[in-house]
Structures are given as C-alpha cells and as structure tokens.
Amino acid sequence: MKILLHLILIVGSYSLSTEKKEENHDGSSKVSTVLNEILNRESLVRLSMVQKMQTLMLGAVEAKQRDETLKENLENIEKELQAIRDGHEKYREENQKVQENLRNDIRQLQEIQAGAIDDLKNIYWNFSLIVNETCKSEQVQKIQSQLQSGLLKEIPGNYAFYAQLTTSTSDNDVIFEDVITNEGSAYNGNTGIFTCKYSDSYAFSWTIATSNHRYTEAELIVNDEVIGSSGTDSRSHSDTADSSTGFVVCNLKIGDKVRVAINGTADGIYSTFSGWRIGENYSSFYAKATSTLYKPFSSLHGLPFQSVVVNNGYVYDSDNGTFTCPTDGLYVFVCTFEARDGKGFPVYFHHEGSKLSAIPIQPDASSGKYADTSSTLQIFSMSRGDEIYLYPTDSDSAIQPVHSTFSGWRISSASKISAFMAYTSIDLSSSPMKYNKELLDTTSSFMSSYFQAPEDGVYLFFWHMHANDIRLESFLQVNDRTVGQTIGDATSSAYEGSSNLAILRLRKNDRVKITHDGTADEDQTMISGYLLFN
Template sequence: MMEKSIFIILIFLSIHGYLALPAKDETEENNLYPSTTSGKTSSILRDILNQESLVRFSMVQKIQNLVMDAIDSKNNTEILKNKLVYLGKELNALEAMDQRLEQDNAKLQQELSAIYERINDTQNHSLASIQRLNDTEIYLLKRQFLALRRENEVVKLENLKMKEQLNVDVNTARNETSTLKVQYEKLLQKNEAFESNLHRMEKEIKSTNIDSRLMMIEDKFSNFSRAVDKALNDIRKDQNATNIQKLSFLSAVNSDGGSVVAFTAYASSGKDYNSEPIIFNSVITNEGGAYNSNTGIFTSPAVGVYVFTWTHLTRYGQYCHAYLSKNGTIQNIDAHTNLSGLSSGVYTMATMSGTLHLSKGDRVWIQANHCYGFLGAPYNSFSGWKL
C-alpha cells in the first residue's frame, strides 16, 4: 500500500511541475470575464490564483519532505531489524556459553572433590606408609600436593573472570536491545503518521483534475524526443564531415605519390568494454593493410611518425574511458565521457587525437577501461595515418 501511495505522489509531483503557468492563466482569466468587469474584481481573482499557486507549491514541498522521511524511516527500520536479529543471536550464543561454562565449572568442582576425597583416603589409609617414607619422598609428595592446589586456584580464578565477563556482555546486549526496541517503536509511530498523511494526500490528488496537465506533459515529452532525434542527426552529420576532412587531408599529404599508410574504421555495434581493446570491425579505408579489423590493432609497417584519432558516443547513465595504447602501454591520452546519474535521452561524444613515433612492428590500439554504454555505428570511429 505504501509503495502504491508513493507512486501516486511521484506522479503528483511530476504534474505539479507544470501547474504554474501565469501568462496562460492570466489570458484565460481575461477571456472568462468580459471587459465590462470592474478592475477590482479582476485584481481579486488574480490574488486568489496567486494564493492557489503558493498553496500548491507548499503542498509539493511537503510531499517531497514526506517522501524523503518515508525512505529514511524505511531504511532505519530495516537496519534496526537486522541489528535486533544480530543481537538476539549474540544473546543466545552468550547464554549458551554461560550454560557451558557452568557445566564445566560443575565438572571441575566434582573433579576437585574427587581429588580431595582421594587425598583424604590416601592420608587415612596410608599413615603408616607415610611414616615409613624417607624425607625425600615426603618432600616430593608435598610439592605435588601444593601444585595441585595452585592449579585448582588458577582454574577457580579463570572461571570467575569468565563468568564476570559473560555477565557484562549479557547486560550490554540487553541494554542495546532495549534501546533498539525504543527506537523501533518510535519509527513505527512515524510510519503510522506518514501513512496517515499519504492517505490524506491521496484523497487530495484524486480530487484534482489532472487530465489536461497529463496532455501537456505528453506534448512536452514529444517535443523533447524530437529535439533529441535532431541532435543525434546533427552528430551524425558532424562525424561524416570529420571523416571527409580526414580523407582529404590524407590525400593532400600523400599527393607526391609516396607509400600511403592510412586507415579509418568503426564499430558496427555497441557493447560494454572493460580493460580490453575496442574492436572497430568495419573498415572504411585501409591503405597499406596495416589495420586488423578482427583485433582492432594497427601494426606499423615502417619507421615514422603516425597520427591517430578516435571518437565514441556514450548513452545516458554510463561512462567510458578510451585510451591510446602503444604495445600495451597506456599513453595517458583519454577520450573520456561521463553521464553517470543522468536520465534518459542524454548523450555525449568524446574525440581525442595523438601523434606517436613508431618503429616497424609497433602495435597501436584503443584500450578501454571501464567503458560502458559504448554505442555502435555511426557514433564511433578510429583513424590513423603516417606523416
């Protein structure tokens, strides 16, 4: 029931974001009352509308506070319940340990009594034998007897300490349990008050006419979707223009008829990467055949200076690090995007470039590190060429 009420309140909050439209309301109010209406009546009506807007705004703030209090109360209740269960288990374990210690103490007392009985029996039945013993044997028997007495005293002290500690632990656990019970009862009272407020707010929401506001929300969402589509199309056009500029630059650089080494590729589909090369599997240009579309790795065919550039688009709620790597060593050039925590319909693009001096056989690729929300074609590319 609480989840349903919270859902209704969230809808109510979304709707109230569009309730304050002063210009439109004033126009409609002017249309409702003809020009013959006195200025005083119009002023009173505007004051009433302003007061209603203030009341609605105050209601929204109260609902938000109630929702936050409900979430905090629910979390605190769960924590207290878990702690109560944990303390209950500890208390049962301590009581079980107390019982075992009492049993061990009783066994030790029985053994000590048996030792005393054996000693008394030995003394009573062996007086004559003891008198016949020499001084050395008597001295050894006395030492053994004293050692037994000391061991018995040590055992008694240890048992006493363990019992005192057990009593302290049990009392502490009981005090904590009592405190938690009081806190739990307070939370229950707060929850009851919150549920009462939710029922009251639910009745107020049901009594409000929201059909027209819902239609306005749907219109605004449609406009927002169209704006997002337009932005994505603009991004595609910009990327295509960038690729054309790259190819034009390559043609100008190699117009002298020398050996051309250049490539451009893109990933046809998106996926999540983590500590691995990003594979741009679809090749647009691969002059010299130095780029491997299966591994995403460029292998230098000759010594020289090479330029690399790469681009990627990340969707809402995700982030991505895309580094330039040479022979497995990160070059600290990162095309980084971060949209963590943002809602749907938001995208961001990152583009980086770098120049490396390569020997023949050196390998270069784009190394992903926690790259999530990586979108496929046409929102990414990896290019390189030899100067």
C-alpha cells in the first residue's frame, strides 16, 4: 500500500513538473515571437534606410557627374571664346600688316613716280634743246610750258598760311591780300590762290562775314571742283552783320590750286582764309551731309554724314557717324552745322553714350533768322580704339545738308606737344576774356585769360564767341596787337555765334588773348589751339 502511495505521489509530482515546464515553454515562445517581430521591423527600417542612403549616394554621384560635365562644357566654351579672341587679334594684326604693306607700296610707288618724273624731266630738257635748235614758234613754247608745269618738283616742308580780306568784295574769287603768315610761300596774296608744292593731306578754313541784310554763299575750290561751301545770312530785319566758318580736309597733288569764291558780298577785316599741311599720318577724314540729319535713335550712334570725301586710314564710318581712333595721340575735330526753318539745337561730341565735351555746337535760326551756322574746333587726347561721334540732344534737331560738315585728323602721337582748349561757363562782360573751364592744356601754357607760347613755332588758334541780344565783336591779339576779329549780331535773333581761325608764328613767351566789346554768353564761348610745327 505504501509503495502504491509512493508511486501515486511520484506520478503526481511528475505531472505537476511537466505542466510547469509546458507553461514555461509557452511563455518563452511568446517572448521569442515578440523579439523576432521587433528584429524584423528593425531590419526593415535598416533596409529602408540603406536603400535611401544608396539613393542619396547615387544622386550625389549623378550630381557630381553633372557638375563635372558642366565644368567641362564651360571649359570648352572658354576655350572657344579664347580661340575667337585669338582669331580676332590675329585678324587685327593681319589687318595692320595689310595696312602697313599698303603704306609701303604707296611709298614705293611714290618713289617710282618721283624717279619717273626725273626721267621725264631729263627727256623734256633734251627734247627742249632739240626744239630750240629747230623752231622758236609760239606753239612750241606753249607745249614747253605745259610740259614744264607737269614736271614740277616735289618740295617737302611745312606749309601753312593765314590771310585777311582788307576791303569788301562781291561775286568773285576772293583775294585775301593781307598775308599775315605764309610758311613755305605757297599762298599768293595777289591772286588769293594756294598752290600745292608737296603732295599730301591739307586742311583749309575760311570765314566769311557779311552785313546789311545780305546772304553770301562761299565755296572752297580745288582746281575747278567745289570741295566745301558755307552760307552767311544777315537778312534778319534788325541784324546788321553775321559770319560763318567752314572747314575741309583734302588730299592735294603738287600743282593743285585752292581758292575761295563767293556769290554775294564778303566784308573786309572779319573775312579770312587759312590752310596748313596735316602730314602723312593716315588718320584724317572729311564728310558732308547730303540730306537733312535728324537725331539718331540710339545715343551710341552719331550723325551719319553721308558723303565721305576723304577717309585716310578708313577711320570714319558713315553708317553710324563714328570716328575710330587708330593710334594713341592728340586729335582735332572740326564741324559746321546749319539750321533753318526756325530751328535751333545743341550738338555735342560723344563717346560711349556720354558727352565728351561740355562745349556745344549750336546753330540757332529760331528767332528771326532764315539760316544760321555754328562751327567749332575741339581737341581730345584719345587711345587706340576710342570712338567719337556727334549727337544732338534735342529730339526735333534737323541739321541742314550741303554746308554741314564733319572732319578730323591726328595732331601728333606725342602727348606733350602744346595744345589747349577752354570755355566759359558764365556770361562775361569784362575784357580780356577769362575762360574759367579748362579742358586741355598739355604744356601748362594757358592761363585763363591768355596763352603763352612755350617755344618758338607756328601755332593755330580757333575761337568762338556767343552773343545774346547784342552785337558782339572780338579781337585776337598777340602782345596787344590785333591779328584777327569776329563779328556777330544777335540784336533780333536772340542768339548768334561767330568764329574765326588764325595761324601765327610766335616766339617763346608771346602772349595771345581775346578781347571783346560786349557780354559773351556762356558755354559756346570757347578757344582752342595747338602747335603746328617749329
């Protein structure tokens, strides 16, 4: 019985133990299941994060590749741009070489021509000896004279003249008989004719004054061809005098003859004629307006003077009215504008859309005048590639053709050659003139009220006076001696400009000044000048 009881107890204990083990096993299984779920979720999160990181890394790699591709494209573009720059520079150098070769060819042709002339001269003299021995007829002598005139010898040198008209003259060639300067003796005060002694580029200026309600047309004639013209109008009911100044640049050959002819009356003293050799600098031009010029649409373009008579060095572009500087140096620009039909407007020299000078050129026919002209001569220091052009500020500007011109040339590549330019920004009645705005003075020779010659030489002077409601005369003086005059009457026309140009041989320390007999109006009243040669 005891054994049985022990067996029952042992079996019960085993059963209880087995049940507890089963309960423990079930608990462990649940924990394991939860842990597995957590691990599975963490793995999914990690897998998702890995996938995202891989995506980001792929994106970064692709971005880097795009950056490298873009950088490579930019480098290629830069190489192409540099190739274009190199090609442009090469073209510019080649163009310069072509121009230089052309200049050399021209010089060689001139030398060949000179040699041929010498040969022809020898042939002529031999022919002349034979003819003289056989015949003395007038016909043969005429042939000899014609041959000799065609065999004139080139005489290099500095040529410049300045002459005044002493008494009034009408409807004829004008003989400016008071010859003040005649360097090279190429101007004849008895005939009023300049005869070219050396083939080259020359500039000419003439001023014609008229009075008593007359209109005078003047022409500058080379041989029998009209190269330039100007109009002087004193027809207003109260004005008693007016003057106008014209400019031309022309290429002359030995023997060419230059003169001024008028249709109307030129008054003495105020009417003058000047000319000077520019020199072989291949950077001069002369252009005329053949139709009315209006304000350009863009301030980056100038008035396009359509007829380009002279363009040495191809420096002037008539399509956009622009002069492009070929080499560094000092340059002179001259122009004359004519207004009609009651119009008056200012025109300025411009560079890259801005005024290069505060001095306007302003013809004014707005009050009582049938026609009015205004002229200027301004000097600028320029660098190669600089552009300069004329631009009117008024929208209704209308520049008349024929008498309106634009010219320019290089003075010198040396920056220290004596040159100056000044104007007054205030009305001035005191005399002599005091120009309070100095724009240029390369040798510190201009002292507000006078110019003092820094060295012996031949100098050019241009001055412009502007009157407001008065008659105004001015006097160019050297050491208090009058050598040039202007006259302008604005009694009824409100405003009137007058100008003149003189070429004078000065000694060192000679003083040049402007005196006047009335109030000079601001801005347009100016003076400029430079050394032509020693």
